[in-house]
Amino acid sequence: xxxxxxxxxxxxxxxxxxxxxxxxxxxxxxxxxxxxxxxxxxxxxxxxxxxxxxxxxxxxxxxxxxxxxxxxxxxxxxxxxxxxxxxxxxxxxxxxxxxxxxxxxxxxxxxxxxxxxxxxxxxxxxxxxxxxxxxxxxxxxxxxxxxxxxxxxxxxxxxxxxxxxxxxxxxxxxxxxxxxxxxxxxxxxxxxxxxxxxxxxxxxxxxxxxxxxxxxxxxxxxxxxxxxxxxxxxxxxxxxxxxxxxxxxxxxxxxxxxxxxxxxxxxxxxxxxxxxxxxxxxxxxxxxxxxxxxxxxxxxxxxxxxxxxxxxxxxxxxxxxxxxxxxxxxxxxxxxxxxxxx
Amino acid sequence: xxxxxxxxxxxxxxxxxxxxxxxxxxxxxxxxxxxxxxxxxxxxxxxxxxxxxxxxxxxxxxxxxxxxxxxxxxxxxxxxxxxxxxxxxxxxxxxxxxxxxxxxxxxxxxxxxxxxxxxxxxxxxxxxxxxxxxxxxxxxxxxxxxxxxxxxxxxxxxxxxxxxxxxxxxxxxxxxxxxxxxxxxxxxxxxxxxxxxxxxxxxxxxxxxxxxxxxxxxxxxxxxxxxxxxxxxxxxxxxxxxxxxxxxxxxxxxxxxxxxxxxxxxxxxxxxxxxxxxxxxxxxxxxxxxxxxxxxxxxxxxxxxxxxxxxxxxxxxxxxxxxxxxxxxxxxxxxxxxxxxxxxxxxxxxxxxxxxxxxxxxxxxxxxxxxxxxxxxxxxxxxxxxxxxxxxxxxxxxxxxxxxxxxxxxxxxxxxxxxxxxxxxxxxxxxxxxxxxxxxxxxxxxxxxxxxxxxxxxxxxxxxxxxxxxxxxxxxxxxxxxxxxxxxxxxxxxxxxxxxxxxxxxxxxxxxxxxxxxxxxxxxxxxxxxxxxxxxxxxxxx
Numbered sequence: 001x002x003x004x005x006x007x008x009x010x011x012x013x014x015x016x017x018x019x020x021x022x023x024x025x026x027x028x029x030x031x032x033x034x035x036x037x038x039x040x041x042x043x044x045x046x047x048x049x050x051x052x053x054x055x056x057x058x059x060x061x062x063x064x065x066x067x068x069x070x071x072x073x074x075x076x077x078x079x080x081x082x083x084x085x086x087x088x089x090x091x092x093x094x095x096x097x098x099x100x101x102x103x104x105x106x107x108x109x110x111x112x113x114x115x116x117x118x119x120x121x122x123x124x125x126x127x128x129x130x131x132x133x134x135x136x137x138x139x140x141x142x143x144x145x146x147x148x149x150x151x152x153x154x155x156x157x158x159x160x161x162x163x164x165x166x167x168x169x170x171x172x173x174x175x176x177x178x179x180x181x182x183x184x185x186x187x188x189x190x191x192x193x194x195x196x197x198x199x200x201x202x203x204x205x206x207x208x209x210x211x212x213x214x215x216x217x218x219x220x221x222x223x224x225x226x227x228x229x230x231x232x233x234x235x236x237x238x239x240x241x242x243x244x245x246x247x248x249x250x251x252x253x254x255x256x257x258x259x260x261x262x263x264x265x266x267x268x269x270x271x272x273x274x275x276x277x278x279x280x281x282x283x284x285x286x287x288x289x290x291x292x293x294x295x296x297x298x299x300x301x302x303x304x305x306x307x308x309x310x311x312x313x314x315x316x317x318x319x320x321x322x323x324x325x326x327x328x329x330x331x332x333x334x335x336x337x338x339x340x341x342x
Numbered sequence: 343x344x345x346x347x348x349x350x351x352x353x354x355x356x357x358x359x360x361x362x363x364x365x366x367x368x369x370x371x372x373x374x375x376x377x378x379x380x381x382x383x384x385x386x387x388x389x390x391x392x393x394x395x396x397x398x399x400x401x402x403x404x405x406x407x408x409x410x411x412x413x414x415x416x417x418x419x420x421x422x423x424x425x426x427x428x429x430x431x432x433x434x435x436x437x438x439x440x441x442x443x444x445x446x447x448x449x450x451x452x453x454x455x456x457x458x459x460x461x462x463x464x465x466x467x468x469x470x471x472x473x474x475x476x477x478x479x480x481x482x483x484x485x486x487x488x489x490x491x492x493x494x495x496x497x498x499x500x501x502x503x504x505x506x507x508x509x510x511x512x513x514x515x516x517x518x519x520x521x522x523x524x525x526x527x528x529x530x531x532x533x534x535x536x537x538x539x540x541x542x543x544x545x546x547x548x549x550x551x552x553x554x555x556x557x558x559x560x561x562x563x564x565x566x567x568x569x570x571x572x573x574x575x576x577x578x579x580x581x582x583x584x585x586x587x588x589x590x591x592x593x594x595x596x597x598x599x600x601x602x603x604x605x606x607x608x609x610x611x612x613x614x615x616x617x618x619x620x621x622x623x624x625x626x627x628x629x630x631x632x633x634x635x636x637x638x639x640x641x642x643x644x645x646x647x648x649x650x651x652x653x654x655x656x657x658x659x660x661x662x663x664x665x666x667x668x669x670x671x672x673x674x675x676x677x678x679x680x681x682x683x684x685x686x687x688x689x690x691x692x693x694x695x696x697x698x699x700x701x702x703x704x705x706x707x708x709x710x711x712x713x714x715x716x717x718x719x720x721x722x723x724x725x726x727x728x729x730x731x732x733x734x735x736x737x738x739x740x741x742x743x744x745x746x747x748x749x750x751x752x753x754x755x756x757x758x759x760x761x762x763x764x765x766x767x768x769x770x771x772x773x774x775x776x777x778x779x780x781x782x783x784x785x786x787x788x789x790x791x792x793x794x795x796x797x798x799x800x801x802x803x804x805x806x807x808x809x810x811x812x813x814x815x816x817x818x819x820x821x822x823x824x825x826x827x828x829x830x831x832x833x834x835x836x837x838x839x840x841x842x843x844x845x846x847x848x849x850x851x852x853x854x855x856x857x858x859x860x861x862x863x864x865x866x867x868x869x870x871x872x873x874x875x876x877x878x879x880x881x882x883x884x
Contacts, residue, residue: 025835030850031846031847031849031850031852032850032852033664033852033855051835051836052835053833053834053835053836054838054842054846055830055831055846056830056849058569059720059724059831062724062831063727063752063831066730066731066751067727067731067747067752068735068747070734070745070748072748072752072835158560160560160562196479196480196559196560197453197479199851200851201453201454204453204454204455204472205454207454207455207472208454208470208472208473209470209473210454210472210473220851228658228854229854230460230658230854232456232459232460232463235455236455337388
């Protein structure tokens, strides 16, 4: 009996590695509950099974690179344009992620033929209306965060955070590396504390009075306001207001969640079908109502929590190509580290 | 004569040792390739930071685990006080809480508008308590998470040693007119030193290899440094430098541990001189004091994280329905069972191989191969992928066979193989210590009786080693329930465990959702520990 058990364990081991069907394999670095619900919907509509491997973006990338041509990966989904760009630069993606839906619904600066943005988020400034005056805020830009008037009043995440890298990459793209290096030094000297915690922790630091302004992504405030994080955080979120910087010039820094078509994808057609599905009004609404991101396509409105508390009529930066985030990623980390940004 | 030594046992233990050594060798050979494109300025800034953080983390955790582990072990092995028998095994429940779950609990409790804030608000009404609540995050958070989750190594080993200290030693102290405190410092503690050092060196290895908690608090240590420079920046040259630093740390620990082991022979009790000691009954304030110390440690190490996770599960019950509890339990048990069986079988064979062949090369090779435990899981997993990819491209395909990558990368087989490398030393050493208690003359008598090697092994050694095998199986299972980085990188499609589910929610800033899988992980591990506490505490040895 014992022998049978042991043998069957081993057999199941070997067998588990062979299986093929109508499927699409996703290496997924974006882990929202809402995404899984979308994938089930996709399977119900098309009969295509969605296989997921969740993990940290860099580890997933490494695994795809080492698996090389034998990788079963079809799509790589991650929450930052810089990552998709850098992955493409490593030669790990392929062109061909094109379809009429993609072409008609995704603005040009949010896609290439290798990867496509499926949802948007803005990286904005949060402030305490009690301690920050309208005059101080008026015309505020990302560049203005280095102004000495914010000394000891600013909180932002660590320099290793990918959203910060992409923000600084966009500053490098617009103002040059030297200016970005100076800017980083200014920001570091304005920090109210050594960087720590996630985006939500930055917003809560403003609510708790540790700082007056914070830099964080848009959907976090909506998430706190939704009450999904508990009554305390809902109350805390109400003490903080959102401000969209750079309204008088290029617009607010935008980032995307992107899907990249992996080189050698065994189920290319299914992968494109999935991306098309993610861009459908139904899926886009699901994104906006659950992850509180901005929709990629026109005709879908962001969640009321986002619209009412953050506003809708803001100028998005549609001129800086998000593909530059990947290109300038390493330089961004370099200038931040040199400035002593932990 | 030489050829005679090359038999089944020798070959199989040679093969096991070589196999385990492969990823370790891969780590170091791939570091000689120079593909640096990572800026110099980053390297200089970071290297110092990595070393500094690792050093601070290591020393603080060692000091804390030493203090907590030996003091509680001393109290429960020498004294009787209220609940002392309960604490004896309750203190090992901290094993059920991996450092990363402890880290989630600390953050949840102390963060701005966290659990403590809610408690204060409900007790004293609305006010801004956030400013006065201490924040246990960053390096301090990591030190606390690691210490409360790992002190049980020191506790178990020093308790086992205290337990078998002979009454003679205590009588000696009394005859010399020593106070209890002086007896403890001058006699009891030194006599238990090898056990304590063994416990501390396990703590040190775990601390240096820790990924989950350290990553959660985003502290740059040598391990996260290797991960970032190798995996994120493809800079093998810099990874090499960091690995070298990490290795220096590990070698220092190895040497210290070995030095103290040599001393152990001096202190070992012979059976004749062993006199069962009597526990001293404490009463009044002393009893209360002893109780309080044990309770505080038990509370902080186990009840606190358990209740925080329970609180969140109840507060956000919708998360409960999003998690396929049965599937996750089965997945976890499957990995646990499979890995334990494989590890035990092969460690037994190679231990026996070492015993019968007495070959120096083999001995050296097995020493090298057990160092897998000292190499962080993240690094091993990536090294394994790198090796398989290289082997597939250069050997398998060159010989005209089909690619083997899919069989090993992203399969249960690959997962178990890397667990094997990582935990081989736990299994090998656990069985080895059992083997050392079987006198070699037993083997000789058995051969004289005409038993073959196989028969000696199956009919004499295996039954003798039963308790050691159980102990090893328990240790491995506990490690696998909590294991994170290897599972995360190598698991197949649609395959999750409680650990990976918790980690993924936490990494998306959805700590509330991480509470449910964390709670189940703690409960399963607790159940497991309770069922096997007899073997973990090694009550029935000697």
